[in-house]
Amino acid sequence: METKAAPHPTYDPALPITACRERILAALGAHQVIIVAGETGSGKTTQLPKFCLEAGRGDEGLIGCTQPRRIAAQAMAARVAEELGNEVGETVGYQVRFRDRTGPNSRIKFMTDGILLAESVSDPLLKAYDTLIIDEAHERSLNIDFLLGYLRTLMPRRPDLKLVITSATIDTEKFSAHFGGAPVIEVSGRGYPVEMLWQPLEDAGRDGDTGGRDLYRAIAEAERGLRRRDPAGDILVFLAGEREIREAGDFLGRQRLPHTEILPLYARLSSAEQRRVFHPGPERRIILSTNVAETSLTVPRIRFVIDSGFARISRYSHRSRVQRLPIEPVSQASANQRAGRCGRLGPGVCVRLYSEEDFQGRPEFTEPEILRTSLGAVILRLSVMGLGNVETFPFIDPPAPRMINEAYDQLVELGAMNRKRRPTRLGRTLDRWPVDVRIGRMVIEGDRLGCLEDTLVLASALSIQDPRERPLDLRQAADEAHQRFADEKSDFAGLLRLWDYLRRKRHEVSGNQFRKLCRREFLSWQRVLEWFDLYQQLRDLARENRMRLRGKRGSYEQIHLALLSGLLSHVGLKHPEGRDYQGARGRSFHIFPGSGLFGRMPRWIMAAEIVETSRPWGRTVADIRPEWIERQGAHLLKRHTFDPHWSRKRGAVFAWEQVSLYGLVVVEKRRVDYARIDPEEARRIFLLEALVRGELDTRSEFLAHNSRLREEVEELEHKRRRRDVLADEQAQFDFFDARVPQDVCSARSLERWLGQLGEAGRKRLYMGHDVLMREDAAGAPEDRFPDSLEAGGHHLPLTYRFEPGHEADGVTVRVPLEQLNTLDAGRLQWLVPGLLRDKLIGLMRTLKKSQRRSLTPVPVFADALLDALGGRTGDALLTACAEELQRMTGMTLGAGDFDEAALPAHLRMRVEVVDQDGELLAAGHDLAELQASFGEAARKAFMAGEGADLAVDGAREWTFGELPERTRTPSGVTAWPALVDQGDAVGLRLFDQAEEAAAAHAQGVLRLLALNLADKVSYLRRHHGLSREAQRAWRAWSTVETLADDLAWSSLALAAGVVWAVRDLEGFDRLADEVRSRMGRVGRRQSDLLNQVLPKAGGLLELLAGRIGRRWPEVAERVRQQLDDMIYSGFLTDLMSGRLEHYPRYLDAIAERLRQLEENPARDSEREARVEPFWQRYVARLEAGKLYDEALDDYRWKLEEYRVSVFAQQLGTAEKVSPKRLESSWARVCAADETD
Missing domain, CATH: 3.40.50.300 (P-loop containing nucleotide triphosphate hydrolases)
Incomplete structure (x- = not known):
């Protein structure tokens, strides 16, 4: 902040605080927080800012002085400005709601405490200030308590910030304790008797x-x-x-x-x-x-x-x-x-x-x-202002946990907060109303429903004590006087009648006559005027919030719906026996005798309040309809559905629904369409009852055909004298389940679907003998030994050969070259269902003897395993087998323990690769080997054959329209369109694998962003922000130009975030705008980190080249290898988001290792031995040319964290890491291999 010339303050010796000036200045220099206590008139408010000015405060930020009220902020700013010989807005300014009188040279700023709180939202560290004076803290308003709590958490993060709290000599010990024993300076008052x-x-x-x-x-x-x-x-x-x-x-x-x-x-x-x-x-x-x-x-x-x-x-x-x-x-x-x-x-x-x-x-x-404030309002204010959770906020007088939970429940009830305890849009509106949250909720709803005037009258009435008086000795006379305002359906309507009467009388008679009238009518004159006042204040506030004020009275339903929005937990249901009402959460209450509804006892009521005196009474009640509760309390209702059933008459599945609010049953039993609640279960009931059991009235022929066929099979049972020929209902159900669309679950939707089908399509619902006859009666079904294998949208032909010793013995899948990469090794492991049991027996026999002991007899375990694998056909077979057997036996087992290669040929899927003419290119049982040999050719064949018509080259703008995530080629193959990086342009290609398409598309989108944001990229290359030390250190690896390029590209990528999902021009343009706004900030953060990382790395290289390298060359070589694996040309682009943040700690760990090496070389060797096996495993994988995927990246950085824990444990790790966790991470790397 630019330093401004400060006027030299002078002081009035007559003010008591002047005598304490030296003590206060000394305390201000020695402590971050001080408390100045003194009576009114001691000069605290006007002189303390000048003391701060004299102490050199205000140079690095403003001296902020908060006041509880606007009038005080304005008046004190004027007074201090006058004492400094300035006009307001020069050295001294102020800011209150709607008015800012500070200037560029202001050093002292008076403001309301609400203004400072609001600034904390946009400036959490309050960097605009170097000193804060919280005046009149003893008033303990909500805003003051919020500020004192917020500042207690802020002060450790702002050691340069000074805080002065002023108070009357009231309870200063609390303030001192709140700020860790801050010193209290007592100032005597300048008081006369x-x-x-x-x-x-x-x-x-x-x-x-x-x-x-x-x-x-x-x-x-x-x-x-x-x-x-x-x-x-x-x-x-x-x-x-x-x-x-x-x-x-x-x-x-x-x-x-x-x-x-x-x-x-x-x-x-x-x-x-x-x-x-x-x-x-x-x-x-x-x-x-x-x-x-x-x-x-x-x-x-x-x-x-x-x-x-x-x-x-x-x-x-x-x-x-x-x-x-x-x-x-x-x-x-x-x-x-x-x-x-x-x-x-x-x-x-x-x-x-x-x-x-x-x-x-x-x-x-x-x-x-x-x-003395509704905790709901406190919580809402904290949340809206972003000051944190009420549970952890450091209040001077924290509320009890039970009250906190009650308040949260109330805010959820009112719709002001969601279930995650975050303020809703309605909650933010409600926070602007300085009334009880229930009352404010009614007002907002009254505006929405068009009955705001009525709601304001009732809201103001409910915010004061009831103006109607019932003296003990004149109770009957008072009741008679009030009776003419009573309404037999609603006490709220009675209040509106009373309001109309009082407003009319106030204009008809004089003030003194009106006071006498109130006494005569048993009305508190003071409370009536209070009612008028509060109504006018709420009306003014409604105007400020641009609400619609209409003179026309709302309907009974509108008014009571508005009230109900704030009184949902105050509803009551008349008990079937007796005169009490069952209320929310199991409590009961009675209608208060003074109510106009006391003798009527409607079934449903709501009460403005439930007060317990001699018994719980509901005061100010109204007759309501249960459907209003459903309407206003939809977010709170619990719905219980039961007894789902098929209705042949209605042609649909129905259930009964019970609706309740806080334990009150609002709807006892209502028929509902079950498909809207549980479409999957509704479809199951429909298929079973209507189609399998034939309980359906339809004009379609399939049901009659299936019925005739069922009779034929039943007749065959008679002929064979067996009762196990007809398939069970599950088999028939599965037949319809596989053919009927998921959204068909009623007679109407079935007829609509059938109407869209041709004759051939409708024939699909005709059952055959293979469906209605059991397997052992009809022979092995087709699906156990299928003729084709589904892969990539194609059914690839399967051939079978029984000739032990022949190369083609077993099952062979024939795959065109362009579809080779779409084959999944995990899927091929499952072979075909008819051979799966034999394969499971064979796999278990390839285990070590010690493992097989737990699996005897093997055929029995194979049967159990076959059952357990029923729902896991989407997993790799070996992984699924290992997990299920481990679950059955408890022994540790991994996919690598099986030796599939040792199985007989007929228990392993054989693959034949053919060209476009059907000529055999290669064959074998090792899919990975075939894909390694022919994968690139397969990819080119796929692009040439399936994607040729869609290929685009040389694009520098988004000219591709909307790209689907996946598509089907004219031949029916599933393909993944993606942009590809062509250096100075981008192209469009079809890929045969989703992972490759996503990776290519991400690079393509980034290249297109770079082309469209060339000015930003170029600027970041030229203005990279790298320090001279960083540049000098980097030259050990490459040129500064390459680092600038890497920085620009990685900043672009980090600013863009996840880009593979960008599939159209609108999304691309939106992303480009976001990247343009973020890229500079991201680049600066990257360069800031590099300015830390590279000098540290350079210093380590010097150590390694110097005495460390001379005395311990093997250690120096390993550490240099570690550094080169972390830092190299292009490393920024390779790093996953956020990883660079950890580099300073990694380098500090290396430095600590080298420091301890000189103290104890033997200990370093022991530690290296703990790390080296994990490292060599990683290096070996890289040297083998294996894919560097997310699983391996996770392992690599866990290993780096492990190094920190071994060599410099005191630095801490970003995640829990141990040899066991590294083994688990490596297992995921290997599992990824198995499914590739």
Whole structure:
């Protein structure tokens, strides 16, 4: 970051914090985290940023100062800028929602804590800052707790970052412990004595329902008393919310106070109105404020405080599971903070509109927001902001695991999170609503269903305490007063009636008359106004989110569907006996007596809350329909299907379905089409019942024919006096299973399919004697000794010869040259079914004697093995045999233990290769040898014969249309189209093997990318970013130009990722765009790694050429071989993605080996002996010219990790590795050989 000239800060000696300047500067230099605790007015907020500036902070990043509220961030930025002699936006700036007043030369940035949290998503390391000041941490808002937790995990990763936490002198030990015992610096306050006057309102309730006029009269009375003490003294009045501020302002304005200015102060105030508060004029002022002025802001010139003792505090009710916004008495700490505001300039007076006994009974501190907030909202906020999991997030006060799981369940219920505990799109929308998540879910659904206005009314009603009052001594009168709003189907509809009535009356009568009306109607006037306020706030928020506000009332179904989306776990089903309801997860409840539905007892209801007092009660309930539960709770429903059965009348397979939600049966028994649930099983039932057993009404002749033939076979049973001639149902089933398409599972789909077939096609369903007669009665069936072998889409002819000693004794498959490579050795091992048992006996007899002992008698084991192999014909026979015998006996057995070559000729498939004229080219039992000899010729023949018409050469653009992954040639052969790299162009070819096609296609796509991104490739070649040390070291292997080419090509390949799946122009263009954007970044990462790797490798070469080579030449030679196998011309292109990341550790391991070699040569020899056999096995395979595939690559790098574990164990390995794991990896290499 460019260093900016910093103004020299000056300090006001009258501020208490100035006296602590040296201590704070010393602590800031010695510690990464410090905590500054001091009372309001000590100067923490304005002076600490200047201290940081003086300490040299702000040079490598901004000094960030968070404030809990926008108004404070703006005001403090203006104050500090003024003290530094700047305008806001120069040295000091601020950023709040929708406004950024920072400039390029800013060094100090004030912001809300939410802004810093949002920045952590895009800048996880907060690199824009070199210092952070978290102000007013004692407020313990959710955002502050999120920040403190996030910063605790960040600080070890940012040792250059300094963190200052400021707090009132409240619970500073918690902050210190959270940051590993960070030092706490106490700053004394600049307070004068404050005289406390107690003037309680006579009828003040614990929820702040004092009767607004009584409260405002009390404020006016207190003001008169204070004015007598000092006619010019400014007064700060603390009230619960914006509505109280407006109404108190109106009331005091009507008093015509002399030479007095009345000003509001709350968080949403405009900047212009804020300035009036912080820049007083000549007149005396009365400032009406929310708790924003408790700690966040220092209002100048305050002489007196009047404290109503209340604030609106968001609180989650665990009983009703709803987040509410009640007006509550403030804590003692908050009350003391308020009182301290008038002791700044001189002795002050605080008038508390509550009693001293009331004060003493209040909690000492305000609960942290996380302990009074729905945990669902906390989890959702953490997930949406990307701050991690709530289970592992380092909260100062972590929630209990049980509450976490309940919250996750709630978010899944609401559709805000999926089963993997990740936020959904709906969840991200829900996170923007500052209400309980259930309420927010209702609002979003109300918008979707077109009944938003109604939902907002009900959402705001459910977020406050019920405004309807039922005094114990006047319960009947209250019920009668409320009865006219009741609705026999829904208490929610009753709330809407009450809303309409109250809105109308509020406009018809005066404020005082309206208050009296509420009392007369047994309604809490305070809560009614709270309802109005919250509705308006939610309405404003809906406008901000561009929701559709319509004046028309929604239908009963629309409104209750919207509500149900947030109340799915609050549904109830009436118990068949009794007056209670079965609720979710086995709990039961009753309808609350005050409900309009108390006597009706509908079958299904939903409740806004379920509260347990004398018994569990469902409050605010409504009659709902079970199909609404299916509609809104589809993601939560459990569906159980049972008794699938064939219906001849309907011509389909049906089952019964039961649908439940949280254990409540929503649908008891409903007939469903079973094919939609389990098409495979539905087809099985259809084939068995309809086709095999004939329970089908059809016009097709095949069923009648098969019935007649069955009668003939049954007649033959009579003639032979045997009951084992007719084949069983399984054989008949298999006949239809092999012929009827997979999607045919009903009479209608069968008739549709038959209608598409010609007469010959329909004849396929006519059974013959070979199907309906048992094998021993009809002779050996054709499929045991088939006439052809299916391979590569062709049926290759099979010939049989019984002539022991003859070259062609046994079974021979005749294959055209162009199809030779499509043959699979594993498939040929299976020979034909009729000879398989004999082959299994022969294979077991080729085992060692010690192994055969566990397999006696061999024929019995052969029969068991034959049964076990029934479903494994897709595997190589020898591998399948070894695994099944190992499973049967427990002895260790591998495919290599069998000696197939030792079997008689008739138990091994013989292969004849013929040219296009049918002339024999070669024959033998070793398919691998034939493919090695004729594989290239076979490939050319395949391309010339099958792929000639599709071949393309010299393409430099994607001109191939959409390439299928596989295709059939005109002759019916399966082939794999792929691009091929032609150096300065690409071509198109057909391949006879999928693996070769995929490899060629990947190179072809990369070449085409290189041609299309030639500018990027060329740029990376020229601007390779290799250090001089790396270049100098590389010259031991090749030229820098070859390395630059290799770097450019490998960066292209890494940026492209998996390219073999690109099959069309759109995919290619999309990939090219992605590669263009990523290639530079990948190239830089590659060159950064090379700048580490090559100098290390060069240093090792110097060691090997020097004293190591002179003293231990054999070791030097082996290490040089190891290095040359890792680093060579073109090695970057050969490396699999991510492998280069491990090279520094591999080279460090070699260096450590050479260091220890000089200390103990004998130990090095012992270690080398542990590695050498594995290495020589690998080298031998390479020298034999075997294919270098993924299995061998995996073995090679496991071996490198093994070297690290042997020679430098302290460096650690990327994966668990041991001789046993290396043997398993080598077995996979050998298994790949067997199937090739």
